[in-house]
Amino acid sequence: MSSFWNAYIWVLFGITMLGLAALIHFTRKMPDPEGFTEETTGHSFDGIEEYNNPMPKWWLNLFWLTIFFALGYFIFYPLGNWPGVLGWTSQGQLTDDQVAHQRRYGEIYERFASMPVEELMDHPQAMRIGQRLYEDNCALCHGQAGTGSYGFPNLTNNDWSWGGSGDDIKTTLLNGRQGQMPAMGAALGSPGVRAVTEYVMQLSGHSVDTALAERGEPLYNATCAACHGQDGTGNQMLGAPNLTNDIWLYQIPGESLRASIAHTLNEGRAGNMPAWRDFLGEERVHILAGYVYGMSER
Ligand code: HEC
Ligand code: HEC
Structure with a gap:
């Protein structure tokens, strides 16, 4: 981060913290030495009057505590060019999440990868994964229910331009397809x-x-x-x-x-069907092919 933006963030941070502290300091009301007062704010709601007594001390201290908490937070976590004593980064958190995801799902993907595409429809978990992938990546063109529209093939019938076996569908998804009908x-x-x-x-x-x-x-x-x-x-x-x-x-x-x-x-x-090999990876495409196979008639 450039030193300008670093300074900008720290100045904003400083002003906010000081501002909050000042706000608490100047608006608090010291307790009356005689304790409870009869003084009211002058407001009256349906005949109920509001007394003007100070906030309980423990309540006020909570406000101070939040400010100290915020200061502590910025010692541990990054702000501007300050890395924070924990060394946390959003990039690092993403990597950690990806590793955890891979550990959790890698095994599942691997198990399905060893099954023929045609058999995946018998596995509800594969169908759930496939459906999510379909909705995120394919529904835009082929429709939520896979029924297609002008120029986008219906995937639910038994009519295939490029073949409807599990391997054909997988090849379609991995490499994409380009129909070339010449002008006659x-x-x-x-x-x-x-x-x-x-x-x-x-x-x-x-x-x-x-x-x-x-x-x-x-x-x-x-x-x-x-x-x-x-x-x-x-x-x-x-x-x-x-x-x-x-x-x-x-x-x-x-x-x-x-x-x-x-x-x-x-x-x-x-017609151009995009390729998904690089974007989704072969293991996901395998499961998706099983889902598409499962949604079509035979
Ligand atoms: C070089 C191969 C080739 C030739 C020659 C060819 N076509 Fe095609 N045709 C295709 C392909 C490939 C498509 C699919 C285009 C796409 O997917 O965008 C197609 C699509 C079509 C469609 C649209 C089908 C639909 O479902 O809407 C019709 C109709 C058609 N062709 C008729 C003909 C006729 C009639 C001729 C001869 C005058 C002809 N084609 C010549 C390859 C060919
Ligand atoms: C940008 C639009 C678009 C997206 C997104 C898209 N497709 Fe397609 N898809 C097409 C078009 C257009 C064709 C027809 C290609 C042709 O003319 O032959 C096609 C063809 C296909 C075919 C071959 C159909 C046949 O008759 O052989 C399959 C299977 C298919 N898509 C599945 C998928 C799946 C699964 C996804 C999600 C990963 C997907 N498509 C995403 C546009 C798209």
């Missing part, structure tokens, strides 16, 4: 986009203009099947969603499904 508007032209959109609608069981969908099919096979599969069920290595199950990551709120799909084809999509 220029390549397909707007009639092409309309036709392929119709075909995608048909893949997911919607009633469509079949003639238009028929024209879309060969375009789909030529430009989309490489990533989404010939049958439209997707590719979990690429994070290319299944287009046949009528579950949509990108259905724009308030817009028709047809318009949303056309939008995706025209503009492309690039």
